Amino acid sequence: MGADTSQYAQQARAALATVAPEPGSRKPDAILVADAIRRRFGGIVAVDVDHVEVQRHSITALIGPNGAGKTTLFNLLSGFDEPNEGTWTFEGRTLDKVVAHRTAQLGMVRTFQLTKSLTKLSVIENMKLGATGQRGERWWNGMLPFTWRSQEAAIEARADELLHRFKLDHMRNEYAGTLSGGQRKLLEMARALMTGPTMVMLDEPMAGVNPALKQSLNQHIRGLRDEGMTVLFVEHDMDMVHDISDWVIVMAEGRLIAEGTPDQISRNQAVIDAYLGAHQGKSLMEDA
């Protein structure tokens, strides 16, 4: 964790050090606050979260065994799914009943577990699509290039800058469909940044990515926080979670079961039980 010496990293660590390591604990400066969120699929309660907060300018990991409801919670918070009940606010704004594209316009952008690169668009077109508030995206302006040309040039410059940073500039004019799986992850993250978000939600950014690329993805995610964004990510790779997150939230069977710094979480009995079963370490004969 030696690399986390930026101003925001230190602020976040200092602030979170004072927070009680228990599920639903209050944060000193929360950007996202959710209350009593429930989502049922038929008889199954997929998400049942009483209270959760995400600290501003921090990297918060959301972990849990498969089927814990992490992605469902992501979908609910980002407006891609509607909860049966519950309210949540983002930067003090109520977000329930706000549609997904509005959520993104407000500065909360997400990526997907199954990467969604727009295959028949070139990499640079993928990037330019991400910019919000484009004048040329209204159909009556579309046919009048003089109304959007200058803005388009600025967007393209910003896109090229990001492509350079994510080392995709050599693929600039290729179709996104020709990228490798890892490159698609990078593209999706870079494209999300084109919206100019204040909070980035990454759904399994490391899934299917080789170890070398993982290191650079790690750096990119740290970079987001160091630029002042808040990162919330779902991940299964525990080394990575331990490595880069300032705070960890653990879900199991739809509920929050633990919160804390990575060190606190790795010692937490409830988490170990959730992942490995409550009876791990005991002899099988005892139950019999």
Next chain:
Amino acid sequence: MDWGLILELTLKAFFGLDAVVFIIAALGLNVQFGYAGLLNFGQAAFMAAGAYGLGMSVNYWGVSWWWGVAFGFAYAAVLAVIVGVPTLRLRADYLAIVTIALAELVRLIVRSVTHKEKFGGTDGLKGFAAGFQDLSPVDAPGNAYGLGPLQTSGLMRIALFAFWVLVALAVGIAIDRLRGRRTGRAGINWVLAAGAGAVVFAVLMALFPRFDYLGTDLWVLIVGWGIVAVCALYVWALMRSPWGRVLKGIREDEDAVRSLGKNVFGYKMSALVIGAVIGMLAGVINALRTSNVQPDNFSRALTFYVLTALVLGGVATVTGSIVGPMAYWALLAFTDVFLSEVSDDTGRLAVGGITLLENASARGQFRLVLVGVGLIMLMVFRPQGLFGNRKEMALDGR
């Protein structure tokens, strides 16, 4: 066998009114299907909205044909919104189902006995294009007007001469580009293009000294190609704009586009309405050509023929939606004339004593078979269509 006649009729179909109607309809369909990925299987309904909007306004309400076209715009847009509101939030299939139903619904309503006084029942409406023909610059609409060098005089001749020069130049440029693409040369070699164009021009003039259209048709043809030019330019400009980029993004993955803060529903709705309104213009041209509209012109099959022509040309390209319908109708005309030329006077086609085709109506069916075979070959050897993008097509397999 008269090869001159075969060529002339094929070329006439290539530039003809059927092709114009299909091009406009295909341009609209391309906005929806090619760029936005919306499965509209009811383009016929929007074409009917144009044709009946015009016919009913003139015949039943007694307003001028300009108003008729304006009403057509409104009808097509309203139909599109009605269909879009419930379906565009759902998966793509639902729009397909509902648009097929819409096309049938519109056709059944306009041919119903209940509304016979408005829409004319199965007989349809006729005689509403007089106002349009009054505007024609052609002095004797009943006469045939030639596009060849022998037949016309005065201003028309200069205009038609210019038309053929442009056609020849376009072919010349196309030939030059094909050569350039093979040798990897960028840009246009104008000397080569003009040379090829001159040869094409000479051949055209020699082959078709009497290439003529009826005066009324010629006027519709001029207006029709004008509308093609405007619509094609409009679609081309839209699709290279950021608006078009969002649309193509939605075609690929609408959740991704939504996550980037775009109102996907709004974009899909505007694409549906724009495509519908362009399709409406195809209906208007179709109604103006014969001053006649019949409900069964707008059957389900019409949409699928337009779709076929679009796929033939290449989906998601403007050139494709122009050349596809032209090639489609030229192919139909060619097979028809060719088969009739090799048949005897009674319309029977026999080879070595074996009757292949009994009469002219069997010929009409058989040419569709040939076109079908041609399309299958195209899908095998050139799945992207004549002008589609092979690289883009190949990405689907990944």
